[in-house]
Amino acid sequence: MGEGCFLVPExxxxxxxxxxxxxxxxxxxxxxxxxxxxxxxxxxxxxGATAAAVAQGAGAATCCAPAPAGASSGCxxxxxxxxxxxxxxxxxxxxxxxxxxxxxxxxxGCGNPTALxxxxxxxxxxxxxxxxxxxxxxxxxxxxxxxxxxxLDMTDEMLAFALENKAKAGAAxxxxxxxxxxxxxxxxxxxxxxxxxxxxxxSGDKRxxxxxxxxVLRPGGRFAVSDVIVREGLPAAVRESMPLWTGCVAGxxxxxxxxxxxxEVGFEGPSIEPTRVYxxxxxxxxxxxxxxxxxxxxxxxxxxxxxxxxxxxxxxIAGRATKPARELATIASPAAPGSGTRACGCDDxxxx
Numbered sequence: 001m002g003e004g005c006f007l008v009p010e011x012x013x014x015x016x017x018x019x020x021x022x023x024x025x026x027x028x029x030x031x032x033x034x035x036x037x038x039x040x041x042x043x044x045x046x047x048g049a050t051a052a053a054v055a056q057g058a059g060a061a062t063c064c065a066p067a068p069a070g071a072s073s074g075c076x077x078x079x080x081x082x083x084x085x086x087x088x089x090x091x092x093x094x095x096x097x098x099x100x101x102x103x104x105x106x107x108x109g110c111g112n113p114t115a116l117x118x119x120x121x122x123x124x125x126x127x128x129x130x131x132x133x134x135x136x137x138x139x140x141x142x143x144x145x146x147x148x149x150x151x152l153d154m155t156d157e158m159l160a161f162a163l164e165n166k167a168k169a170g171a172a173x174x175x176x177x178x179x180x181x182x183x184x185x186x187x188x189x190x191x192x193x194x195x196x197x198x199x200x201x202x203s204g205d206k207r208x209x210x211x212x213x214x215x216v217l218r219p220g221g222r223f224a225v226s227d228v229i230v231r232e233g234l235p236a237a238v239r240e241s242m243p244l245w246t247g248c249v250a251g252x253x254x255x256x257x258x259x260x261x262x263x264e265v266g267f268e269g270p271s272i273e274p275t276r277v278y279x280x281x282x283x284x285x286x287x288x289x290x291x292x293x294x295x296x297x298x299x300x301x302x303x304x305x306x307x308x309x310x311x312x313x314x315x316x317i318a319g320r321a322t323k324p325a326r327e328l329a330t331i332a333s334p335a336a337p338g339s340g341t342r343a344c345g346c347d348d349x350x351x352x
Contacts, residue, residue: 129199219315
């Protein structure tokens with residue numbers, strides 16, 4: 001698994017976009033598979049293709065150049081005809097200064113958990129479904145050299161890509177792990193904070209994901225993830241669509257269901273803070289190319305949102321003093337001469 005959303009039918013056709021994926025998918029493969037293994041395989045194929053596309057420069061080419069037909073150019077925001085309403089405009093330029101541009105281009109999240117998790121120096125952080133590593137690298141900055149940032153992903157291509165980004169960033173306090181978020185390969189009670197960026201909705205066993213998160217957190221540990229949440233009444237056709245599952249919509253939990261599951265596995269004080277509620281225009285963009293009637297946008301409007309989900313493991317961490325939260329602006333690397341301030345590294349005047 002990797003940070004973000006969408007499914008790719010074949011690696012050769014993928015350039016980090018939803019519309020080309022959905023247009024080329026055969027109608028008999030558009031339904032969500034019943035088994036966890038089949039669902040996992042579809043998501044894994046999508047992420048391997050993402051890593052390959054960015055590694056080959058396809059993602060960088062779409063940033064400010066005219067986007068290929070059907071390609072997404074999220075870093076350039078709504079000025080692109082293929083703008084993606086979920087993944088666009090998540091990071092401020094100052095946050096990502098000094099990090100590999102490829103890590104940002106491979107980011108397909110729906111929020112910015114590192115900016116909201118109140119990470120502190122000396123803490124250990126785990127990112128579930130870390131993809132190209134952008135949130136792991138940002139977390140490593142916040143926890144400092146006495147802390148540790150883990151990234152967990154199931155896709156070999158994404159892990160290799162993340163390791164390249166780690167080396168480029170010179171991050172000594174980062175470690176990437178291979179595995180599934182339903183079976184975290186870490187001992188119990190070893191992590192202070194769990195983050196994730198639009199990945200839990202992709203799992204076929206969300207209760208197990210939350211139970212594993214609870215297990216690896218220390219007493220007093222914090223669950224602080226960005227994800228897509230849906231409100232009651234999402235049409236059945238949307239729920240059954242595989243492109244919309246990998247698009248972070250069909251598999252998303254409802255608000256009450258998410259909060260109930262968190263309590264069920266042992267968390268205290270669960271809450272959901274909406275960060276964006278998607279409009280009819282957004283809904284139409286999500287439905288484009290799925291084979292579904294675009295009039296469903298009327299029923300989807302206002303029922304999908306990005307949100308920040310918080311919860312705490314009961315207890316207190318004994319004998320572990322941490323320093324106050326560290327501001328990224330104080331440690332961000334200076335921009336290269338002549339570079340712009342956009343998060344994707346483009347000149348300020350591009351895409352206008």
